[in-house]
Amino acid sequence: MNLSPDAWAALVLSGRLALWVTPAYALAGALLAWALVFGLKRPGWLDALVTIPIAFPPVVIGFALLWLLGRQSLLGQTLVELGVGFVFSFQGLWLAAFIAGLPLVVKTLQAALQTQPRDWHETALTLGCKPFAAFWLVHLPIARSAWLTGVLLALARGLGEVGISLMLGGNILGRTETLSLAIFNAVTTGDYAQGALLSALLGGCCLGLLMLVRWLQPRPSRCV
Known part of the structure; x- marks a missing residue:
């Protein structure tokens, strides 16, 4: 079975x-x-603000953003006047x-x-690094594997997002319909074959990202 033009x-x-979105992550x-x-x-x-998307239902967050950024709100009107629209647009996705x-x-x-x-941080400051420079030059390079792991996990989560995307993007065919929303639409219309094919594509992408995450994990040393 081939993908439909809308699915492509x-x-x-x-x-x-x-x-x-990856560089932003x-x-x-x-x-x-x-x-x-x-x-x-x-x-x-x-910390609580960062954790909210994990704990809250995505559709609730999507509705809150729609209410905050929609044309009926002061912020939404201001953004539209500046040429930035987050509702029913790629920016919203x-x-x-x-x-x-x-x-x-x-x-x-x-x-x-x-x-x-903590000694690493104190040593960097003693050698003349500013706190922010110590983070970028010392701490972040050492934690590079965790940083990249987090980015890959975030990308897998972002590609599969439905609730927030549905509220902000509007699920407009050919304009704001992502792969995850296309699966939702295929199942809704009863096209299970197309939905299965799209699910395999999205699942394969996420599986590939998870394999990269596993590859980035440090290997335990073995005793000879």
Whole structure:
């Protein structure tokens, strides 16, 4: 069975989305992890904010963003006047994937940073590094494996996002229909064969990302 033209469009859109959201995962995840571990004295509020997408139902987050960024809100009207629209657009899909996947980057990198000896940080400061420079030059390179692992996990989560994407993107055929939404549409219309094929594609992509995650994990040393 071949993919329909709409399914190909959804596949291309998901690939484009992955290209744009991956650098954002890496940069924002690193900055937030730095703020949680080194930058803030009491980061509880930020930690809770980062964790919300994990604990809250995606459709609730999507509705909140739709209410906040829609044309009826002051912020939404302002953004539209500036030429930035997050509702029923590619930008909305990007925001949905970004919010859904970001906690996986932050939490993975945060855990890795917290296991590093505090002496490393103090030594870097003693040698003349500023706190932020010490993070980028010392801590982040050592935790590079965890950082990349978090980005890959976030990408897998973002590609499979439905709830937030459905609310913000609107599931417009040929415009904001991602691969995960195309599966939802195929099942809704009773085209189970197309849905199975799309599921195999999306599942294969995510499986490939998980295999990369496993490859990045440090190998335990063996006693001879």
